[in-house]
Every structure is written in structure tokens, then in C-alpha cells.
Amino acid sequence: MKIKSAIAGSLPKPHWLAESAQLWAPWRLEGEELREAKNDAMTIAVANQLRAGIDVIGDGEQSRQHFVTTFVENQSGIDFKNKKTMRIRDRYDALVPVVVDQIHRERSVFVEDAKFLRTLTDKTLKFTLPGPMTIIDTLFDQHYGSREQLAFAFAEILNEEAKELVAAGIDIIQFDEPAFNVFFDDVRNWGVAALERAASGLSSKTAVHICYGYGIEANIKWKNTLGDEWRQYENIFPMLAQSSIDQISLECQNSKVPMELVEILRGKQIMIGAIDVASNTVESAEDVAKVLREALAYVDAENLLACTNCGMVPLARDVANGKLQALAAGTALLNNELGL
Numbered sequence: 001m002k003i004k005s006a007i008a009g010s011l012p013k014p015h016w017l018a019e020s021a022q023l024w025a026p027w028r029l030e031g032e033e034l035r036e037a038k039n040d041a042m043t044i045a046v047a048n049q050l051r052a053g054i055d056v057i058g059d060g061e062q063s064r065q066h067f068v069t070t071f072v073e074n075q076s077g078i079d080f081k082n083k084k085t086m087r088i089r090d091r092y093d094a095l096v097p098v099v100v101d102q103i104h105r106e107r108s109v110f111v112e113d114a115k116f117l118r119t120l121t122d123k124t125l126k127f128t129l130p131g132p133m134t135i136i137d138t139l140f141d142q143h144y145g146s147r148e149q150l151a152f153a154f155a156e157i158l159n160e161e162a163k164e165l166v167a168a169g170i171d172i173i174q175f176d177e178p179a180f181n182v183f184f185d186d187v188r189n190w191g192v193a194a195l196e197r198a199a200s201g202l203s204s205k206t207a208v209h210i211c212y213g214y215g216i217e218a219n220i221k222w223k224n225t226l227g228d229e230w231r232q233y234e235n236i237f238p239m240l241a242q243s244s245i246d247q248i249s250l251e252c253q254n255s256k257v258p259m260e261l262v263e264i265l266r267g268k269q270i271m272i273g274a275i276d277v278a279s280n281t282v283e284s285a286e287d288v289a290k291v292l293r294e295a296l297a298y299v300d301a302e303n304l305l306a307c308t309n310c311g312m313v314p315l316a317r318d319v320a321n322g323k324l325q326a327l328a329a330g331t332a333l334l335n336n337e338l339g340l
């Protein structure tokens with residue numbers, strides 16, 4: 001069976017939907033115009049993936065302004081008007097919404113997007129949701145008084161949402177948990193359990209994406225403090241290896257993660273990040289194949305997926321399209337080499 005390619009999640013938005021190449025850019029339209037424009041943007045995002053030759057298709061996260069906030073603002077129990085300042089992942093301060101009451105799911109957030117996505121292609125579809133630990137890391141809690149309890153409250157809601165997405169035809173549900181790379185004790189004590197709760201009972205494949213963040217300044221500064229070898233994954237892989245999660249998405253291109261750490265996850269499906277999303281340089285097919293080849297020492301070919309390090313929303317559209325093509329071409333190169 002051939003090695004397949006997939007993107008981690010986001011792609012840049014067209015400038016008529018929101019300012020391009022910018023994180024968290026506000027919408028340029030509203031109401032029915034916005035709804036229609038989001039669907040048009042999703043159609044383009046899917047077409048670009050298909051044209052490049054990507055195998056596992058996503059919506060490019062065209063309908064969300066922020067990968068956490070857009071999900072959270074559709075739940076009750078949270079005050080978005082009186083925000084408070086909080087330190088995010090120990091790296092930068094941000095004004096965040098406040099949890100003021102029990103959290104309930106008001107409505108499905110992405111199910112209409114998933115239904116529309118399903119009409120665009122017959123290929124395997126992946127849909128991304130923020131993970132419980134990463135969600136609570138961007139909220140100021142005034143009600144639960146326990147990070148664990150708040151995370152499990154979100155895990156319940158995420159599970160309801162995920163079940164609706166699967167019913168709409170999604171094949172892989174991915175939870176984004178960059179916070180796993182920071183709060184190792186929490187991951188051990190309840191983080192993986194909360195993730196498994198969010199993923200429980202799903203008839204789809206389940207995945208978790210753990211990266212070192214978008215290529216924004218605060219993250220680049222943080223990476224510079226991590227030394228010559230990034231061994232953060234070593235703290236969390238043993239728990240993930242024993243978890244019920246099927247696929248794990250990692251940052252490997254231009255990262256200082258020692259590839260041998262992937263061995264800890266032997267038996268899991270691994271999405272190896274072979275595209276650097278913090279650089280405007282478009283990789284060659286050989287750059288992509290090189291990282292995948294290195295990974296093959298620690299993951300069986302049938303469990304290897306080629307992926308991007310993280311989302312590509314901060315990139316210019318032509319750069320992102322170039323990287324999509326490099327990802328697919330590098331994967332094809334390796335498949336040829338292996339005679340797959």
C-alpha cells in the first residue's frame with residue numbers, strides 16, 4: 001500500500017474572505033455573504049489539495065477565524081465580553097474569554113462545513129478540532145477551579161461534535177494538542193485521558209497533532225530556548241503509545257526533534273511533518289523524501305503518512321500551494337523508491 005499524504009490542518013485564506021497570510025484575521029464579510037464565501041474558499045482549498053495530489057483531504061480550516069476560539073464561542077458558560085489576560089503555553093500573554101458557568105454545547109459548530117466538504121471529493125476526509133488541554137489553555141477559569149475538570153467538560157462537548165462530524169462523512173477526526181508539548185505533568189495526570197474521552201466511541205480513525213506551533217515570533221523565540229535537541233516528545237510519547245488514538249502528527253522538517261523518538265510510538269500511524277510551515281522556502285520533493293526516509297527507520301511504511309509540520313494559514317497562498325505540491329511529489333518519490 002502506498003504512503004499517503006495529508007496536511008496538518010489549515011491553509012491560507014483567500015484575501016476576499018479574510019486578510020491573507022495572517023493568523024486570526026477577521027472576516028471581511030458577514031451573514032449569508034460570509035457563509036457563501038466560506039464554502040467557496042473551502043472549494044478552492046480542496047481543489048488545491050487535489051490538484052497537488054494530496055491523498056487525505058481537509059477543509060483547510062477556511063471557516064474558522066481561530067482554531068480554538070471559533071469552536072469555543074459556540075458553547076455556553078463562557079463570557080466573551082469581559083476578557084482577562086492570561087499567559088498562553090508559558091510563552092505570551094493574550095486576552096482570553098472567561099469561563100463563568102457550567103459549559104454546555106449550544107449547537108454543532110462545524111457539521112455543515114463537514115457535510116459540504118463531503119460533497120467536494122470522494123477521497124478520505126480529515127477534520128480537525130482543538131484538543132481539550134489546548135482549549136483550556138486559552139480560557140480564564142472562574143467556575144471549575146480545576147484544569148482537569150474543565151478539560152473533561154470540553155472533552156464531552158468535543159465528543160458530541162466529533163460524532164456529528166463522523167455522521168456527516170468524515171473519516172479521520174484529529175484533535176490539535178500543541179499544549180501537550182508544554183504541560184507534561186498534566187498530560188500524564190489527565191491530558192491523555194481527556195483526549196481519549198473526546199475521541200471515545202468514534203467509528204472514524206482518530207488522530208492527535210502535536211507541534212511546536214505556527215512560525216510566529218513568540219514560538220520562534222521559544223524554540224530558540226529549547227537547545228540542540230528537542231526531546232519534549234519523549235515525555236508524552238509513552239502515554240500516547242498506550243492510548244486509543246490511532247494517528248499521531250509530528251513536526252519533523254527543520255525541527256531538532258531526534259527522529260529516533262518516533263520508535264516509542266511503533267505500531268501507531270505516524271504523520272511525519274515533512275513541510276516546514278515557519279519558512280517561505282518551498283521544499284523540494286527530495287527535501288520531503290529525505291525526512292520520510294529517515295522516519296522509515298522507526299515507523300513501518302504501512303503506518304507512515306507524509307504531512308506538514310503544522311497549519312499553513314500564516315503563509316502566502318502561492319507558497320502554501322508550492323508546499324502542497326512538494327509534499328505530494330516527495331511522497332510519490334518515496335513510493336517509487338520503495339516500489340509501492
Ligand code: ZN
Nearest residue numbers: 211213310311
Ligand atoms: Zn500545529
